[in-house]
Amino acid sequence: MYIAGEFSESEILCNVPPHTLRIDLQARRWKSDVDPDSAIVDRNDNGIPIEFILLGFSPFYGNLGMRQGEEFLRIAYIGVSPKHRLLPPRCVTTSIISGKSSQKNFISYFQNLYNNRINVGTVVTTTKFETRSFNERDPMTGADGAKINYNALSFADRPPQNEEEQQLIKDIADWLKNGGAESASNVLKSVIPGGDLVELPLGGDHAAIKAAFQAARSHPTTEQLASAGDPKALASAAEPPSAKKKLELTEEQAKKLGLDF
Numbered sequence: 001m002y003i004a005g006e007f008s009e010s011e012i013l014c015n016v017p018p019h020t021l022r023i024d025l026q027a028r029r030w031k032s033d034v035d036p037d038s039a040i041v042d043r044n045d046n047g048i049p050i051e052f053i054l055l056g057f058s059p060f061y062g063n064l065g066m067r068q069g070e071e072f073l074r075i076a077y078i079g080v081s082p083k084h085r086l087l088p089p090r091c092v093t094t095s096i097i098s099g100k101s102s103q104k105n106f107i108s109y110f111q112n113l114y115n116n117r118i119n120v121g122t123v124v125t126t127t128k129f130e131t132r133s134f135n136e137r138d139p140m141t142g143a144d145g146a147k148i149n150y151n152a153l154s155f156a157d158r159p160p161q162n163e164e165e166q167q168l169i170k171d172i173a174d175w176l177k178n179g180g181a182e183s184a185s186n187v188l189k190s191v192i193p194g195g196d197l198v199e200l201p202l203g204g205d206h207a208a209i210k211a212a213f214q215a216a217r218s219h220p221t222t223e224q225l226a227s228a229g230d231p232k233a234l235a236s237a238a239e240p241p242s243a244k245k246k247l248e249l250t251e252e253q254a255k256k257l258g259l260d261f
Contacts, residue, residue: 062197
């Protein structure tokens with residue numbers, strides 16, 4: 001049950017399931033995951049890069065939309081700007097980062113902060129869509145071919161610029177110490193509609209996890225084997241239903257049916 005009311009300015013909201021934005025690299029947009037036509041854009045329909053306080057991230061592997069058997073990064077954050085209905089203030093939001101270049105940019109950004117002993121929760125993470133390109137190469141001669149352009153998301157950090165941002169960082173730090181870290185962990189592991197993913201834990205054997213994931217989803221059905229011409233599967237598929245499952249009555253059931261058991 002939900003009853004409308006005013007929230008405290010210092011209250012951190014954590015939606016379950018979490019508020020989710022999709023990164024559309026092709027259109028250079030942050031979009032609603034439930035309404036792809038809704039996007040964070042300006043009055044000229046230009047995509048607006050967002051800024052946020054990063055709460056955490058987790059790597060995943062699996063199938064998501066048209067992407068099958070790939071790695072993904074899921075990030076959890078609280079938006080700083082813009083003030084937009086798709087990025088509610090003080091609301092935990094998650095997004096999936098796909099595309100190798102965007103993932104490498106994020107990991108490089110995180111490693112730089114980590115190596116300099118900077119807590120991601122104390123700075124504002126800024127994002128920017130950038131266009132990159134590469135030349136196709138002729139597989140026979142190695143000569144440069146057509147130029148291919150693609151979009152990627154880059155990440156940088158900046159210090160808080162005003163008292164409001166400083167207060168938000170303080171409130172988030174307090175929230176994380178009082179159960180917020182568990183909430184952030186839960187939203188990172190929450191189910192993604194239409195996704196089939198497995199977490200790649202830090203320090204785990206990712207190759208083994210990926211292999212097990214693929215093996216668990218590669219067992220062909222009897223019908224698939226039969227269509228491929230497997231003799232045993234063909235024989236099993238040809239059996240009438242009565243032959244596949246034998247039904248036996250107990251003596252009590254037979255008596256109730258008036259049968260001579």
